[in-house]
């Protein structure tokens with residue numbers, strides 16, 4: 001290849017410079033987020049939907065002290081994962097700021113209100129259902145391919161960390177939304193759970209086919225213990241609501257089995273089960289041990305347990321968000337999110353199956 005050395009040196013140098021730039025960019029691993037309001041960081045701000053967190057007091061403890069679309073007083077779980085692995089927070093996929101080099105950080109495709117099933121969250125009208133999130137992921141890859149080349153884009157996706165948080169809404173905003181819901185007339189709860197798991201498996205297979213190779217999959221929290229359910233379903237002494245607890249107790253172990261089966265089929269630990277039920281249950285059953293005054297009463301809300309309706313400017317608002325496990329009737333406070341992410345990073349196999357994120361980060365690099 002000694003054809004004409006000068007232009008060759010220049011192209012090589014040019015390539016090396018581009019490559020160094022890319023390596024610097026790619027040093028922090030890309031991060032992609034899919035799912036519902038527990039992980040949405042602002043996509044719904046761009047949609048015509050009632051599932052939104054873009055007015056005060058949401059964001060009251062965020063660095064800007066302004067609402068962002070996160071369903072939190074401050075940071076949410078994806079923010080804290082980004083922080084823990086030393087990367088920038090991802091932007092919502094619909095953000096106009098998500099262009100150029102910022103694409104290489106990753107993207108958040110999540111949308112509050114969605115579930116595994118297409119009919120979950122229909123009451124929120126215009127939300128990004130999971131198959132649309134995956135279609136956007138494909139579109140994202142084309143955009144990144146145009147920026148850094150198809151092969152580099154593929155590598156970025158293969159080496160990325162992915163978070164998938166789905167399932168709670170299929171119970172809360174579908175099966176149990178109203179008494180005698182269409183789904184509850186169609187399925188007994190154990191059959192509904194089996195159906196959800198089989199649909200979830202297809203979604204995760206599609207994510208794998210799109211190039212994801214390291215995916216944290218969170219199970220549902222203890223659905224019957226959130227202030228919204230305590231309030232609306234008439235918990236007398238703060239006891240969790242039995243049918244919703246049964247739903248998470250059925251769903252979570254079957255999800256772990258399904259992930260194991262997928263990993264066996266693929267021949268690699270692509271899917272990591274995050275035991276969100278246990279992580280939440282720790283501070284719900286013993287809030288004082290974690291510095292919370294209560295895990296029953298939401299910081300922002302109204303009515304019984306501050307669990308009725310939405311968190312708005314007219315709601316009761318607790319003065320100190322550090323001592324509440326729940327920010328609003330459904331969503332943990334930033335402090336509770338920090339406890340959850342601490343478990344994701346360093347938890348034993350009781351919390352992270354088969355391994356925690358610290359181990360994953362060490363293995364993959």
Ligand SMILES: *[C@@H]1O[C@H](CO)[C@@H](O)[C@H](O)[C@H]1NC(C)=O
Pocket residue numbers: 118131199
């Ligand atoms: C949900 O919608 C997607 C595409 O919009 C479709 O591919 C999928 O089959 C649907 N799922 C069910 C269970 O109908």
Ligand SMILES: *[C@@H]1O[C@H](CO)[C@@H](O)[C@H](O)[C@H]1NC(C)=O
Pocket residue numbers: 345346347348349354355356358359
């Ligand atoms: C993280 O997981 C690894 C592997 O399972 C384990 O050895 C390690 O102890 C865990 N970290 C903590 C802090 O438990």
